[in-house]
Amino acid sequence: MSVSPLQDSIASHETPGTKFFPPFEMTPELEAEIDERITHYPDSKRSATLPLLHIIQHKFGYLSAKSIEWVAKKLELEPIKVLEVVTFYPGFRQSAPGKFHIRVCRTLSCAMGGSGELMDRICELTGIDRSQSDSHHHPIAVSPCGRFSVEFAECLASCGTAPVCLVNDDFHEGVTAEKAEELLGKYKEEN
Amino acid sequence: MITYSKPPHPREHRLIFKNVDRQGWDTSIDCYLQDGGYEDLKKALGMEPKDITGEVKKSGLRGRGGAGFPTGMKWTFIPPNNTKPVYLICNCDESEPGTFKDRYIVHQDPHQLIEGMVISCFAVGAKIAYIYVREEFPQAAEILEKAIEDAREKNFVGKNVQGSGFDVEIYVHRGAGAYICGEETGLIESLEGKRPYPRIKPPYFPAALGLYMCPTIVNNVESLCHVKHIIRMGGDEYAKLGVPRNTGTRIIGVSGDVKKPGYFEIEVGKLTMRELLYELCGGPKDGREFKAVIPGGSSSKILRCDETFKIKGPDGSERSLDFMDIPLDFDTLAACGSMAGSGGVIVMDDSRKMSWVLNNLNSFYAHESCGQCTPCREGSMWMKKISDRIVDGDASPEDVETLESVAYQIDGKTVCAFGEASSWPVEAIIAKFREELVAETDPKNAEKPHNAESAAQRKFLAGESA
């Protein structure tokens, strides 16, 4: 039997990207940041669910059962109330992505501009296999070395400069397939 | 003299985008103040809140988020004897495919939005406001938080704003990558820390029963920015921009198959499609012709570029109007059977297959349905499956009919307007390009099994061992 009921129902698994993220552990600094964030919702603590998950995912790469339980406890909620949020939103994930997570826009204007080709080229250059990916359940594919992962995103609200993508928090526009190598180069040297 | 790194087209009229691409412009509060920033807020604080709403009503401002509902009128829907707190929410989810305008406001001119929001909060009596920013704008969230902090330091936000006795706090709330959070009641659920399942209207009109079941005004980023200009100019002056019932300026974003895609702030109704596509966007790509245009975000009905519309004027008289002569306003686009929506214009030329366009949009809606109501959840998925078959060359002519019937079974039968958003593109593409779609099908395909299971079943029924 595992320690927590959530542990059994959660889909976390080890990926090549896991090694780039520290395991979940609350620190006084992080908790202070979280406590401050909760004050933004004076009328209902539950409203802080999404922001807390963002803070944790940003630091630890993904949302483990432990972290979900921690958030539930902090906000005085049943863990399922937090898990149902995690499982709904495409922006939350339960396994580690690559160190650099690339989200390529697949919607109409970008597709017309060649975002499908861009995705193919990125996968070719990074050795990522998307054959097991599907948009609902397994949107993310990680490279064997764990440095890169890819995911198709829906319209990133920059259709006039298609094709576009996000690499972690950096936005890139006009990224045709020919520019994929240059794009990845920006993240290869950096450690 | 204002100079721009990307100069506006001479046909533009810039209010909201005055500072976008402006040389020497940055997001700091000092830059904003040097440019006369927050003067309109000071003016508004000297007015009666109901007079601010009065000016917004006079201005004729219609919401820029999609539905085009009059902003001033929405504000008056807060129940008159309300004793609960009132909230204001700025909708910066900007996720309707084809729409890219709020992005530039929040990344380049955050104080314009904050000033518009504080004025609006004062008008409707909101002491707490949230900016719901889509998760895919991480930099915007940071810029906005810094801007709010700076505005608080200078007492444009916080307690007793500029000595007026009015208190207001603004917070940034980040979404997590779901389109349905743009729908105002889905957004509210999301802000309450839940799955963003839209609420049924009635009774959950946000102005009466919104965030925490309190009166809540939800407005788009661009709409809230306009409020500031309405206060500066006065409602009557503002209403002189644009055309009657379709006043002011709005930002149009053009993407797809044009020589020069981009954003343009124009007076509503003062430009035609032809002027937009040829003068501002440089026409079609070399050797190509315009085929179809989605005029107001992916959820609006597609129009053929060779179409002629019969439309009724306000006096009941009928006239015919060619696609290229459609003025870019709310009412004419509605009369042509589509809508101005969010101002996102997606252009397709003759190199595009409509089945591929349809399939791309169906994939979007199948992915983004919140799953709460059956017609939408199941229908959006089936529409994608059928259009998958068409693009793969595995469809029969009947599939086109089935696809059409699925769309009509969603439209009007769901909790929120996502149902229309997902079915209108299908209905319109089939109505207008039926022959093209049918030409990609083959009656023989009706005989084919569609998946491994049905192939196995067929073999079994035929007496062959599986």
Ligand SMILES: Cc1cc2nc3c(=O)[nH]c(=O)nc-3n(C[C@H](O)[C@H](O)[C@H](O)COP(=O)(O)O)c2cc1C
């Ligand atoms: C499926 C769906 C998605 C929407 N997405 C957005 C959006 O991304 N941004 C937005 O401002 N409004 C969006 N809306 C419209 C909002 O529900 C709401 O009408 C709008 O924010 C009101 O602001 P306005 O009156 O200033 O336009 C969406 C509506 C629907 C049905």
Ligand code: SF4
């Ligand atoms: S119409 Fe679709 S998106 Fe809207 S509530 Fe129903 S299932 Fe959800």
Ligand code: FES
């Ligand atoms: S379609 Fe890619 S940004 Fe809009």
